[in-house]
Amino acid sequence: MTSKSSLPGEMPGVINIGLRGFATELAARGVPVAHVDWRPPRPGHERAAHLLAWLGRHEARIARANAEGLRRMLAANPVLVDVQPAGKVISELVKAVGNRMVLHAGPPIEWTRMCGPMRGAIAGAIVFEGWAADLKAAAKLAASGGVQFHPNHHYGAVGPMTGITTRSMPVMVVENRAFHNRSYCMINEGLGKVMRFGANDAEVLARLAWLRDDFGPLLGNALRAAGGLELAPLISRGLAMGDEMHQRNVACSALTLRALAPHFARAARNLDGAETLARSLAFIAGNEQFFLNIGMAMAKSIMDPVRGIEACSLVAAMSRNGTDFGIRLSGTGDAWFSAPVEMPQGLYFPGYSERDANPDMGDSAIMETIGLGAFAMASAPAVMGFVGAGRASDALAFTRAMGGITLAKNPRWTIPALDGEGVPAGIDVRKVAASGVQPAINTGIAHRKPGVGQVGAGVARAPLACFDQALAGFARCLGFSG
């Protein structure tokens, strides 16, 4: 090969990649130098690097598909419209053989692999539905295959922590009016001993019955009377008021209560005097996480239209069942890409420690999937202490880091502390696999034993193995073999 290499005629400008000492010495001699703080790619990078290089040949197609995915995400118009029994809006729940179908959080999982809280919540739900007389019989029924288990995600639903949804439970309905799809989520039961953390005693079941019989119908009436509650603008205000909508929903819960209070009053006028109304308003006011479940149904309604776009590398769902962490991509159909779930890092309520903690759990990572939760940490400095990161400036760093694995900033949802920059939106599986930056998720921590409830809160990380697998699955969908 002949070459026409030409030599630099004058003092070189050097980019130094690796040993810093070389840069220091060159700089000391007055040579223009820029040092790259090189770090080794993460372990297992070779396979990912190979796939990413292969995907490079489809760059234009992927970019077009991702632009469409982002367009759909940002065009969403989610409205909280109703409350209905789950069995009425998810017809499979009543059509199932023996009518015994339980929806749970996370990717698919069989009874034998479920964690303690998940089993506890299912036993409680079976008793609640009257499929067994007591918890013992319920567990037996579940273990013997007398109940079908399916992910919420397969039926347009989501649920926090254990996420258990059965036919007679009241679910909130969010309609994405831009795309005419609907999503569902149980009503948040409050803090402490609740079914989403695996609690299942009489007090828990009684509260569920009240939600089913009194609160759910009342909220449904109020919403119908109000003509629905537009959620996108509510989130904007919540961000400005210090919520990130996963770990902290103080502002959004209050804004919801304020917006619905008159409609509650009117809807309650034919009920038993003021008692149900008062108890219902107090229920919302007493639960700072009330909005979380609304936000989750909203997030699901935003992401579902993003699913099924060919060659789109956006993450459409992230979810955990307490055993596995699973993700789905827009461009890979119905497939889940799962890996063992990690332990959250965080702070514990007095008397509890890491030893008591259950691994990460819940469909609530759908909040991070749309750019809220840990992705919007910068808007919620108050959360930082709780999730163990400490300083307010650390919160900004969280959001900035997540900006490195997303494709856009959501112009509708801006963060004052970042000079009005939007929340990072649209996780690109390629960016995660290339950088090794794990999506962060703000989460509550459940006790590993069923029935105890929440013991702390912190930050969990999506396992990179999910993204590595998803990258491979994505490449296969585009014709990669080998």
Next chain:
Amino acid sequence: MKIANRVRRGFYADSVALMRIARELASAPGVMRASLMIGTPSNKALLKESGLLSKEGESARPDDLIIAVKGKNAEEGLVLAEKLLTSGTAKSESSESHPTFASALRALPGANLALISVPGEFAAAEARRALEHGLHAMVFSDNVPLAEEVALKDFAAQRGLLMMGPDCGTALIAGVPIAFANAVPRGGIGIVSASGTGLQEVSCLIARGGRGISHGIGVGGRDLSQAVGGRMTLAAMNALEADAATQRIIIISKPPAHSVMKKVVARASRSRKPVTLCLLGAKNFKTPKHVRLARTLEEAAGGKPGETKFEFKSKGSIRGLFCGGTLCAEAQIVLMDHGLKVASNAPVPGARGVVKRASAAPHQLLDLGAGEFTRGRPHPMIEPALRNQHLERALREKGVGVVLLDVVIGYGAHLDPAGLIAQVLEKAKGRNPQVIASVTGTEADPQVYSRQVKKLRAAGVVVAASNAQAAKLAALATLRGRPSPARRPRRSR
């Protein structure tokens, strides 16, 4: 003896920084050995081999750092290590750096050279990126796969760029010494070298002789192998021929593959500028008259370094302890030219390989920069502790009459190698073999040539004007010391 390990999760620092800390630790009271390594499987195996790995260290993952200390104060050692690490990191954070190549290039849009010193498995990707952005690449990293080297060199040629290395530690680009190089004046001599210390020695001899260098282009130790086919050497010859500042060209290499040598000789004979070929130890090749052949680096540099007068009769053997591989090769050639039998761990054609112990061959020259010595520790040019250990041993060893050393200074090298040698000699005072050395460097180097020479002389070292002359002095002293009629040198210069 206690072994203590500590694992820092998700910690990365470059290995040279870690080794410097390890060295500081090892000098702490009650600490016998210390090592800081990233927890890759191969590093863990290395630590285990050296008896430094505990259960905790075993648990480290490839993105963790293992701090391992052996000694009765092992625990205190760990505390000290943490302290050194934090002070180190604090320092590195304060000076400016960029997270990615792209951001560095944005900050320095005029950049035309990328200096790459990441672990070998990652180096090719970094080099390719630099070439793609139109920068010349200099790859200091070794262990880059051969196929990658060939591909990168072809890619660079297509773009009219230099791909120096892999395993290239020395270059002089437009008068600027890069990485391990010396402060030499600019001038009309262009050098293409497959050897870092070869380039250093020749450029320093030229500089000390009052002349200067246009460019010194490193091509990497494998460039003249059959597989790489001299791709970069030929490209660099073309570039120097076209370069207005260059008047003559010197090519330096260890013996190349035969077919490659033919190509290089053919190219040299077509050259419009005078070419000197210094293919250390190469035999049986013919060149046209106008291509000059140099048997040693000193000959390649031309000019006449002053002679050193030295009358000494050595009754023992020669022990050479070299930091520079090419300096070791040159010394072997000089000794053999004087009829001496030589063994080396890096033998030139005609020399024997070292079989484990020194006793096998009378005159033994070790390249301490070779892989078997530098595995898991810094090169002796940066950190001479390894060479000084060998020096201590050689000074005590029976039958050694002359110890032959190279002292390479300049950018990147240790700040006072002569001072360290003097310390070792001071400790070993008594019945010592004679130490003969040369200093590869210039007055403008940070260590200052004359100061290093002075320190060595004060410690009783005979300092020759070049590495070749140091070897010659050693050979003559040995020949003089022989009991029965001394053999005449086979070839005198």
